[in-house]
Amino acid sequence: MVERLAMPKSWRLESKPHKFCPGCGHGMVLKVLGEVIDELAIQEKLIFGVDIGCSLLAWDFFDVDTVQTHHGRTNPVMVGIKRARPELLCIAYMGDGGAYAIGSQHLVNAAFRNEKIMAIVVNNCNYGMTGGQMSPTTLPGQKTETSPYGRDPKETGSPTQGPEMVAAIASPGAYVARGSVTNLKQLKRFMKKAVENQLAGNGFSFLEVISCCPTNWRTNAKQTWAFMEEEMASYFRVGELLTAEKDEENS
């Protein structure tokens, strides 16, 4: 018997094994986030906000104070907490449906006002919890429950490029990046920088993570990796879009 194998110390043991599907990318993202929480020793002052959708299954994931809101309202709730208690660290954790579809107004305005919170958006190209319907980030030609012949960009538009959108409106001091669960060491570096950006009080920190949904994509492990590494990576470019160093270069 062993207490925790490779689990970060901030993970709540009582809720493990967690409720995500086998092979879900949320587990990998939350493992990286847990390691960052451990390394920066921020567990005591962290407020973790989860959105509706699969991301809400993380509401008992960590041993930290957690609040769950609906449809992208995680951003304004975190903004409110951060404004009332600036010494706390606020992380909003959302899926692509919550952040880019119903909740995009909150994301855009929080980024526009350069609120000192951090937002993590886990992009898996569909609405996972409700059965795999088409989401704003569904790739052109990708088959989902509501696009059975593949997504047609002429009818439904092109997939939302979240970090590009936020980077276009964000003020100096913001940190915007896109990571992927296919490169977890790089993702950890990005996540650490995003948290440190909020700790320094510079501005809005935004991180999108390319993730997977084997259940609704109906892929096996091999096809899951291939879809993320080839099709998603060709459309969603991984990298940092706005950092403090880039601000200095531009000024």
Place this chain on the structure above:
Amino acid sequence: MNRKTFRKLHYEGTKGCFNISPDLCKGCGLCKEKCPTDVLDWGKELGVYGTPIIVPARLEQCIVCGICELVCPDAAVLIEKKEKVKKMAKGS
């Protein structure tokens, strides 16, 4: 307070040890596909969701890179490198 514990299966290799918990492994197979030396395969024991768990079927090929531990979404895999064990023994 009694803290939750998980069963651990321990496999000893030449370069390191492979540990897996059947209480955590959901049998997604992501680690199996990422293994650069094709060590992992499906086992006979069933995991928490009633699916076969991963076992190091070809442990002699393991280079203890730790990628399986890194990608496991359920933190069910733990790799222990042998050099570290030796160093810890010396230090204590």
